[in-house]
Amino acid sequence: MLFKDITYIDENFNTVEHAYIGTKNGVIDYISTEKPDWGYGEVYDGAGKVLIPGFVNNHCHAAMGLMRGYGEGLPLQRWLDEKIFPFESKWDENSIYWAGLLGMAEMIACGTTSFSDMYFFDAVAEKVVRESGIKCNFDNPPICFDGTPLKKQKYFPPVDEMVKKFGHSKGRFLEEFGLHAEYTSTEPLVKEVAAYAKENGVRLHIHMDETKLEHENCKKNRGMTTAKYFESCGIFENNVNLAHCVWVEDEDIATLAKYPNVSVTHCPSSNMKLGSGFAPIRKMLDAGINVCLGTDGASSNNNLNIFEEMHLAAMICRGNTGDADNVSPKELFKMATVNGAKSQGRFDTGVIKKGNKADLVVLDFNKPHLVPCYDVLTNIVFSAQSSDVVLTMVDGDVLYRDGKYKTIDINKVYDKISYYLPKILEQL
Numbered sequence: 001m002l003f004k005d006i007t008y009i010d011e012n013f014n015t016v017e018h019a020y021i022g023t024k025n026g027v028i029d030y031i032s033t034e035k036p037d038w039g040y041g042e043v044y045d046g047a048g049k050v051l052i053p054g055f056v057n058n059h060c061h062a063a064m065g066l067m068r069g070y071g072e073g074l075p076l077q078r079w080l081d082e083k084i085f086p087f088e089s090k091w092d093e094n095s096i097y098w099a100g101l102l103g104m105a106e107m108i109a110c111g112t113t114s115f116s117d118m119y120f121f122d123a124v125a126e127k128v129v130r131e132s133g134i135k136c137n138f139d140n141p142p143i144c145f146d147g148t149p150l151k152k153q154k155y156f157p158p159v160d161e162m163v164k165k166f167g168h169s170k171g172r173f174l175e176e177f178g179l180h181a182e183y184t185s186t187e188p189l190v191k192e193v194a195a196y197a198k199e200n201g202v203r204l205h206i207h208m209d210e211t212k213l214e215h216e217n218c219k220k221n222r223g224m225t226t227a228k229y230f231e232s233c234g235i236f237e238n239n240v241n242l243a244h245c246v247w248v249e250d251e252d253i254a255t256l257a258k259y260p261n262v263s264v265t266h267c268p269s270s271n272m273k274l275g276s277g278f279a280p281i282r283k284m285l286d287a288g289i290n291v292c293l294g295t296d297g298a299s300s301n302n303n304l305n306i307f308e309e310m311h312l313a314a315m316i317c318r319g320n321t322g323d324a325d326n327v328s329p330k331e332l333f334k335m336a337t338v339n340g341a342k343s344q345g346r347f348d349t350g351v352i353k354k355g356n357k358a359d360l361v362v363l364d365f366n367k368p369h370l371v372p373c374y375d376v377l378t379n380i381v382f383s384a385q386s387s388d389v390v391l392t393m394v395d396g397d398v399l400y401r402d403g404k405y406k407t408i409d410i411n412k413v414y415d416k417i418s419y420y421l422p423k424i425l426e427q428l
């Protein structure tokens with residue numbers, strides 16, 4: 001496809017107008033303000049539109065969309081114990097397939113081209129990702145309190161098989177390894193997870209310091225903060241994506257900053273909705289930590305929309321500090337794109353440059369809330385809505401255009417959800 005006369009965000013996050021951008025064989029093959037001499041197939045009229053790298057939703061539980069609006073008004077621990085865990089015990093391969101597809105459809109329509117997901121049924125996740133065309137780093141973490149060694153757990157063989165198969169994939173689906181959290185594991189298990197990741201060269205995805213209770217209990221029970229504890233267990237010797245980090249202390253930030261392979265994923269909607277608090281993002285950015293953005297599951301958000309996360313991240317930083325320049329549109333946009341790609345180990349995407357994967361999103365700027373436009377990134381962060389997405393492309397394949405899905409039969413998804421959801425609910 002050749003995007004003609006389009007405004008785009010370049011690799012230095014500057015705005016370039018009236019550009020021609022050509023995609024070929026899944027990559028960005030041409031960038032210039034001059035028209036190319038040869039064809040790139042369909043010519044897309046970019047007048048009034050803005051081309052951006054696709055968003056990376058770096059912490060999600062896509063299938064939890066079926067719990068959107070379920071168990072409202074409870075704090076994290078009661079919400080998990082009384083509502084979420086019982087519901088999750090009723091999943092089967094069919095219900096989770098359609099729930100996963102619903103989540104991916106939602107993300108694709110919101111301009112997300114890649115996401116990091118922590119959940120169950122890895123093989124089903126791989127199938128849904130392949131069929132929908134989105135990119136995904138997936139992990140299925142062990143949860144164990146009884147001292148059973150990792151490799152002796154019933155959980156282990158199928159996950160290990162997925163790691164062997166997809167742990168080093170260069171394709172759309174990449175299997176990671178994970179740890180649900182400090183409070184759902186034992187110290188020997190955490191050490192085994194760290195060692196397994198190192199031995200297999202796979203990435204880790206972990207919830208850390210989401211609530212004050214979690215952070216304080218870790219200090220009480222283990223005599224050190226969660227970050228120090230994970231460091232002592234060897235977790236940070238791997239590529240790690242730490243979700244939340246709301247309650248990290250200044251010393252923890254210094255600890256995390258020592259490891260360039262550690263990323264933090266800020267989930268402002270989820271943290272505020274569950275009353276968990278406000279992550280110290282400015283301090284982490286200043287320490288040089290790779291900070292990304294995530295929605296968390298739609299059950300604690302209640303949607304999978306990165307535009308909202310950029311907007312809320314800005315509002316929190318500024319509102320909490322009284323500093324109207326606390327975090328810039330460029331920093332927020334990087335958190336939503338290239339920082340997430342880096343955390344996922346996908347170094348060939350996240351910015352628009354020649355040779356990178358054609359993971360691209362077109363925004364329609366001919367909207368009342370986007371006029372006038374003094375600065376494109378400011379409008380994207382502070383004014384744009386997910387409904388401004390008119391095209392989502394992954395590896396050069398159009399997945400969504402003008403409200404229509406190319407790879408997902410969305411009406412069938414709705415039908416299947418209305419069939420499977422009551423079957424789960426009647427068992428509860």
Ligand SMILES: [Zn+2]
Pocket residue numbers: 059060061207243296297
């Ligand atoms: Zn989560």
